[in-house]
Amino acid sequence: xxxxxxxxxxxxxxxxxxxxxxxxxxxxxxxxxxxxxxxxxxxxxxxxxxxxxxxxxxxxxxxxxxxxxxxxxxxxxxxxxxxxxxxxxxxxxxxxxxxxxxxxxxxxxxxxxxxxxxxxxxxxxxxxxxxxxxxxxxxxxxxxxxxxxxxxxxxxxxxxxxxxxxxxxxxxxxxxxxxxxxxxxxxxxxxxx
Numbered sequence: 020x021x022x023x024x025x026x027x028x029x030x031x032x033x034x035x036x037x038x039x040x041x042x043x044x045x046x047x048x049x050x051x052x053x054x055x056x057x058x059x060x061x062x063x064x065x066x067x068x069x070x071x072x073x074x075x076x077x078x079x080x081x082x083x084x085x086x087x088x089x090x091x092x093x094x095x096x097x098x099x100x101x102x103x104x105x106x107x108x109x110x111x112x113x114x115x116x117x118x119x120x121x122x123x124x125x126x127x128x129x130x131x132x133x134x135x136x137x138x139x140x141x142x143x144x145x146x147x148x149x150x151x152x153x154x155x156x157x158x159x160x161x162x163x164x165x166x167x168x169x170x171x172x173x174x175x176x177x178x179x180x181x182x183x184x185x186x187x188x189x190x191x192x193x194x195x196x197x198x199x200x201x202x203x204x205x206x207x208x209x210x211x212x
Contacts, residue, residue: 033100075136102131
């Protein structure tokens with residue numbers, strides 16, 4: 020018995036639900052850009068190496084070019100279009116603007132989504148490859164420039180804005196925790212309830 024090569028899926032993106040038919044081979048990146056016109060997520064290498072397509076899946080970083088759209092069904096997807104709170108920029112976005120953490124801007128959406136994930140991972144105490152003391156009781160290491168560079172190493176910037184990107188991530192990490200949280204429609208519903 021032959022199986023179907025496509026499905027109708029519902030994706031929850033930036034707090035909104037989108038139902039669309041997709042070929043099972045469609046990546047999340049292609050569904051976002053080509054099917055839903057959410058073009059903030061950029062296509063770079065299309066091989067998971069540059070980080071331009073980084074989004075947040077259930078609050079964790081993911082490269083959308085390696086994620087199948089059908090596998091993202093039922094997960095909370097946040098793209099660059101969903102990180103601000105209306106007109107109020109996310110602290111990472113504001114820090115990138117204030118500190119010139121971009122030049123051409125192509126990699127910036129992925130850098131920002133990745134930085135939001137980095138800050139959350141660090142606050143949760145996750146170690147990186149350069150963390151000296153990885154014991155859980157040691158708590159989060161200081162978020163030094165070395166830690167930030169290692170944690171952001173999956174995101175490439177051809178313009179070389181790395182110094183400003185590191186400074187922007189460090190500044191955003193100092194923002195109050197409630198400001199760093201990615202806003203979604205479900206957050207708004209919780210606030211009203």
